[in-house]
Amino acid sequence: MDRRAVYKTAWIGGLLLAPQLLLVFTFFYWPTGAALFWAFTLERPWGGGNEFAGLDNFRMVFSDTAYWGAVWRSMVFALGSTALAMGLALLFALFCDRQLRGYKAYQTMLIWPYAVAAPAAGVAFRFLFAPEAGVFAALNKIHPDFWNPSVNGFHAMILIVVAYSWKYLAYNFIFFLAALQSIPRALIEASAMDGSGPLRRMWDIQLPLLAPTMFFLLVINITDSFVDSFGIIDLTTHGGPSKATTLMVYKIYFDGFKGLDYSGAAAQSIVLMLLVMALTFVQFRFIERRVHYR
């Protein structure tokens, strides 16, 4: 039986859909379309016409070693931040699920970072991790440059990974906790009766039943780490030192708005979009198979 309610005249449905369609078109298809157009043309920096360039923009991008550096750093960043944000979130959620004293307050506090905008978080971490005034200043006194993200590229990468993960940790925590609490208590009790202790129960029962949530978070975290890191980088390291934290998304901004190479930036956007789509596809194709849905 078809239980859908259907409008008798098509135009009412169209009218009701129009605002949403308008928004999607204005903020998604139009910019994407423009980027696609620019990616295949040569745009003049100060406006005033363009000419068709074919695949030249893409050839330029792919032959640029600086671009491949950005791709490599984006991968490192994606893996690092996803591992950190998911690992810690899972650990904290498991602690919270044990419902020890004070877990409610702890739970609320862990959710807050997600409500903090990336620029605010970026500024906070910039001060926290500042080599001359932050928490590391004391260590730097003992051993100069023990921590100095403005000089050491490795330190800078750690800084953006930590600052970025801080926010996603909160997001992941909410999902992990909700998933843990949806595991029937009787299952945990049954495994306790079967003789397993808390760690064994976590490994044998809770983690396997979290697999669907883990997979979902993995896709979201990896995807977002490629496109959502701009705010943090722009406020902490500006892509430096010497490009050590110039990820793909930051390079697009830098080449486009600082270097006024609109066409090159547009081509990079298209590549980034395709890369994220491909990664998502790979995850669904190869990792989802190992996920057991209840």
Place this chain on the structure above:
Amino acid sequence: MADIDIRSVRKAYGKNQVVHGVDLSIRSGEFVVILGPSGCGKSTLLRMIAGLEAITEGEIAIAGDVVNAMEPRERGCAMVFQNYALYPHMTVADNIGYGLKVAGLSKPERRARVETVAKSLGLSDYLDRKPGQLSGGQRQRVAMGRAMIREPKVFLFDEPLSNLDAKLRVQMRIEIRKLHNRLGTTSVFVTHDQVEAMTLADRVVVMNGGHIEQVGTPEEIYRNPASRFVAGFIGSPPMNLFEGRVTGPGEVEAQGIVLSVPHAGLARGQAVTVGIRPEEVLLGAAGSNTASIDVDFREELGSVRLLHGQVAGADFVIQVPATTAGPKVGHFSFEVPARAVHLFDAETGMRIDPVAGGIRAAA
């Protein structure tokens, strides 16, 4: 095999006490059913034996060892849960063998024991399936297998049959009892279903409001209910209960009907509750203890027939064999044999026993 000693056990959640000082001794190899309405504390008591709930006060000893401070795994109990609580991501074989895996047995040894248990439960063909692919009865068997495989000292059952349909419930009930006859493991079974309790138990423990009302064999519980609550809870349809008064030696009055009873030592004017089982009434007979009923509704149950009506304005049910002739509704007189009258103190609700060696014992 082990005996279980429950001594003055209490359970409170904050200020809310749910089990009030329970004393119970379960003999080794016995099948005890804890029966009671929902919220009576029966599951809480079972979970305290299992170690899934902390004991607020009192002691529980299994095979002589006080287990209050022990983890569930150290107590040697296995439990079958109401919703089976099978691990959804493991196969049937892994579900059954999980306890052995945790105990560190080798894979071939595990496999051999899982196969033996699965065979005894008729699960051999399903070992590679996941619980989601099984029927309710098969899941129930897997839960049983998981409990059996560790050869525990005690089996605990927490309303394990309540999720099955009526036919399967009867079948599993019989299987559980056969299993107990075969293994002889001490078993504690919690249920709100009196038929399960009567058919499974060596002894029934009737609980109400966190107290034990009566402990006895199914027959004792049915024949000599220790309290008004047990009288009204056991039996289907339940016992007819009236408020009444003692009017003379061996004589009570309830709803305007005077009944002679075999009880001795009753004080004139004492308030009592009079209980009469629907099936112990003799329809149409005209002896001494007679009354009349206005039947307004008749239920056919196949082998028996229930007549619902009023006796002097109070609801009353009579059960007669289905072969009894007669119109569907109307006015009937019936006899209540003196030995069929149960008396309870109206204030305490406790049973007033008829004289020892009296008519009742002879019957």
